[in-house]
Amino acid sequence: MPASKTTNPPKTLESKLARIGLRSDMDLVLHLPMRYEDETRIVTIREACMRGGQTWQVEGVVVKNEISYKPRRQLLVTIQDDSGDLLLRFMNFYGSQTKQMAEGVRIRARGELKHGFFGAEMVHPTYKVVNEGAPLPSSLTPVYPAGEGLSQTILRKAIADAMKRIDWSDTVPPGIRKRLELIDFEPAVKLLHYPPADVDEYALSEKSHPAWERMKFDELLAQQLSLKRAQRARREKGAPHLRAVGALSEAFLAGLPFKLTGAQQRVVEEIRADLREGYPMQRLLQGDVGSGKTVVSALAAAQAIDSGYQAALMAPTEILAEQHFRKIAAWMEPLGVKVAWLTGSLKKKEKTASNEMIESGEAHLVIGTHALIQDTVQFAKLGLVIVDEQHRFGVGQRLTLRNKGSDGLVPHQLMMSATPIPRTLAMTYYADLEVSVIDELPPGRSPIVTRAIDQMRRDEVIERVYAAALEGRQVYWVCPLIEESEALQLQTATETYETLAESLPDLQVGLVHGRMKPAEKQEVMDAFIAGQVHVLVATTVIEVGVDVPNASLMVIEHAERFGLSQLHQLRGRVGRGTAASVCLLLYQSPLGQVAKQRLMTMRETTDGFEIARRDLEIRGPGEFLGARQSGQAMLRFADLETDQWLVDRARDVAQYLLDGETPERMAVVDAHLARWLGGREEFLKV
Ligand code: ADP
Ligand code: MG
Numbered sequence: 001m002p003a004s005k006t007t008n009p010p011k012t013l014e015s016k017l018a019r020i021g022l023r024s025d026m027d028l029v030l031h032l033p034m035r036y037e038d039e040t041r042i043v044t045i046r047e048a049c050m051r052g053g054q055t056w057q058v059e060g061v062v063v064k065n066e067i068s069y070k071p072r073r074q075l076l077v078t079i080q081d082d083s084g085d086l087l088l089r090f091m092n093f094y095g096s097q098t099k100q101m102a103e104g105v106r107i108r109a110r111g112e113l114k115h116g117f118f119g120a121e122m123v124h125p126t127y128k129v130v131n132e133g134a135p136l137p138s139s140l141t142p143v144y145p146a147g148e149g150l151s152q153t154i155l156r157k158a159i160a161d162a163m164k165r166i167d168w169s170d171t172v173p174p175g176i177r178k179r180l181e182l183i184d185f186e187p188a189v190k191l192l193h194y195p196p197a198d199v200d201e202y203a204l205s206e207k208s209h210p211a212w213e214r215m216k217f218d219e220l221l222a223q224q225l226s227l228k229r230a231q232r233a234r235r236e237k238g239a240p241h242l243r244a245v246g247a248l249s250e251a252f253l254a255g256l257p258f259k260l261t262g263a264q265q266r267v268v269e270e271i272r273a274d275l276r277e278g279y280p281m282q283r284l285l286q287g288d289v290g291s292g293k294t295v296v297s298a299l300a301a302a303q304a305i306d307s308g309y310q311a312a313l314m315a316p317t318e319i320l321a322e323q324h325f326r327k328i329a330a331w332m333e334p335l336g337v338k339v340a341w342l343t344g345s346l347k348k349k350e351k352t353a354s355n356e357m358i359e360s361g362e363a364h365l366v367i368g369t370h371a372l373i374q375d376t377v378q379f380a381k382l383g384l385v386i387v388d389e390q391h392r393f394g395v396g397q398r399l400t401l402r403n404k405g406s407d408g409l410v411p412h413q414l415m416m417s418a419t420p421i422p423r424t425l426a427m428t429y430y431a432d433l434e435v436s437v438i439d440e441l442p443p444g445r446s447p448i449v450t451r452a453i454d455q456m457r458r459d460e461v462i463e464r465v466y467a468a469a470l471e472g473r474q475v476y477w478v479c480p481l482i483e484e485s486e487a488l489q490l491q492t493a494t495e496t497y498e499t500l501a502e503s504l505p506d507l508q509v510g511l512v513h514g515r516m517k518p519a520e521k522q523e524v525m526d527a528f529i530a531g532q533v534h535v536l537v538a539t540t541v542i543e544v545g546v547d548v549p550n551a552s553l554m555v556i557e558h559a560e561r562f563g564l565s566q567l568h569q570l571r572g573r574v575g576r577g578t579a580a581s582v583c584l585l586l587y588q589s590p591l592g593q594v595a596k597q598r599l600m601t602m603r604e605t606t607d608g609f610e611i612a613r614r615d616l617e618i619r620g621p622g623e624f625l626g627a628r629q630s631g632q633a634m635l636r637f638a639d640l641e642t643d644q645w646l647v648d649r650a651r652d653v654a655q656y657l658l659d660g661e662t663p664e665r666m667a668v669v670d671a672h673l674a675r676w677l678g679g680r681e682e683f684l685k686v
Pocket of ligand 1: 287292
């Protein structure tokens with residue numbers, strides 16, 4: 001199907017349309033109404049007045065037309081039909097309107113009927129001048145999502161014009177349409193723009209009408225086709241064969257103070273198999289907080305190093321990167337592995353030294369923050385990229401690291417996330433993402449008991465903290481999240497720290513927050529890890545990754561301000577040892593509906609997957625996986641939750657079309673992608 005040419009409407013219109021993403025005729029045609037107005041029926045003025053309270057269309061002749069100045073300038077037009085009179089009131093109007101609605105002119109007006117002080121009236125109705133007996137439209141009038149400077153009239157005309165120019169051929173082959181009971185493209189689109197008066201309006205508004213189903217299917221098919229194509233393109237790229245599970249891997253395993261869980265063993269095998277392949281792995285390692293992802297990623301790194309390649313591990317925050325660095329260095333350096341450390345806060349000299357180690361290949365493993373993706377960082381032989389908490393990075397950042405391979409090879413990529421994404425959702429976003437799940441916690445962990453407590457009972461909570469510390473347990477005290485102001489958040493944290501230090505004079509209270517220098521932060525963290533600090537007051541810098549098994553009580557202040565997955569992440573900092581752990585969610589009443597639901601969920605379950613499922617219910621899928629940057633942005637009509645059945649069908653059809661590689665099927669694929677994605681396919685390639 002040749003892409004239809006855009007004609008040349010005046011420059012301004014074109015640019016206004018472009019601003020809302022409407023560049024081609026097909027874009028316009030696929031710009032579907034968000035709702036409709038029913039102008040297919042006229043009621044008498046008397047009927048409208050009697051039934052009142054909603055939108056009606058009436059028709060009458062102007063019997064009075066005056067500009068009133070009380071209480072302010074306005075145009076008052078009275079129309080009359082056989083049944084009665086109706087006042088039309090316009091607060092803002094042009095001079096031309098006064099003439100347009102001169103006495104004796106016949107008007108069709110549509111608006112909400114109100115009973116005002118002077119009887120029934122319509123304020124700012126839409127109206128048009130008509131001749132007696134002018135036919136009524138036979139279809140509902142579309143109301144489109146509009147943009148600045150784009151009235152419905154302009155959009156309706158632009159879309160109607162575009163519909164005359166496009167090629168209507170159906171891009172889904174007849175056999176598939178028939179099998180899936182999909183209606184044809186042209187009637188579906190036309191129905192959605194101009195639904196007949198007797199259409200099932202409920203099905204239209206719910207997007208469950210067969211015409212909508214056809215649109216959603218087409219949209220999802222385009223998504224699946226382009227994702228699968230990207231996957232194929234990736235497979236064609238070469239990656240280093242990391243064949244060797246050798247001396248380092250074995251020594252590393254043998255030296256661990258624990259045995260891998262069954263789940264860890266399974267995912268290690270999955271990753272090992274991928275790394276041996278000659279095309280780049282793209283695997284997401286999911287595991288609830290505390291499930292032991294770090295050791296799995298270290299094993300992957302060991303395989304790369306055993307095979308003569310470098311590995312890089314990137315974490316979203318300095319604290320987290322540092323934890324990885326310390327832990328992994330402690331495991332691996334005794335085995336002769338050279339680990340380089342690279343973050344933004346390093347002094348210039350240290351940075352240069354790290355860079356040199358990376359470039360010369362002296363460093364086997366590089367751990368750091370986004371500093372790793374700087375242009376100045378050049379790897380000698382990068383074989384594996386590990387990204388922790390991957391959803392915190394943008395697609396572009398991950399891509400940059402992946403592009404740091406050498407000899408034209410693309411390094412393997414292992415992404416890790418403790419934010420569990422329902423599998424189907426993950427597959428929908430990244431058709432080419434493999435997912436490994438650690439669905440088992442290391443043995444000996446005791447469950448975390450969670451309580452929600454009113455802020456009013458803060459004193460009792462402080463006593464509890466004291467009692468816990470006396471038993472030799474350590475405590476996190478998480479300060480409220482203040483999204484609007486980092487300064488205010490810092491102030492609150494400092495105040496909390498001071499009052500706690502004052503109320504607990506026999507205890508050592510420490511404070512960490514995002515504004516501290518890394519070295520200062522580390523000093524406090526070290527003291528906490530060493531057990532010298534009993535209570536650690538923290539802003540959300542401890543959200544991810546921090547691992548202090550002796551900490552078994554967590555207090556979260558203003559828990560109602562945190563999102564569900566954040567709360568889950570935070571809570572995951574306790575329950576890492578064998579002591580029974582407790583998480584106290586302090587809240588400020590009264591609680592809103594959503595906050596109440598969240599706190600209840602936290603009390604009821606510690607299962608990250610269940611929490612993710614409920615989060616999805618409360619919040620919708622948009623925020624998972626940094627999803628907005630990938631698949632979701634493409635989906636205008638389909639909803640990944642409610643339209644899962646269509647997703648499945650679209651995936652099957654995409655597979656079928658791509659598998660054959662016959663010229664016919666390829667033509668179908670090209671035509672369909674051109675229609676639905678235009679030039680936007682590029683951004684899915686990641
Ligand atoms: P996360 O998946 O949240 O990143 P970590 O990798 O930090 O979890 O692991 C949490 C803790 O569990 C660490 O102290 C780690 O050393 C320990 N751990 C990991 N695997 C096991 C295991 N199989 N047995 C016992 N402890 C383990
Ligand atoms: Mg971790």
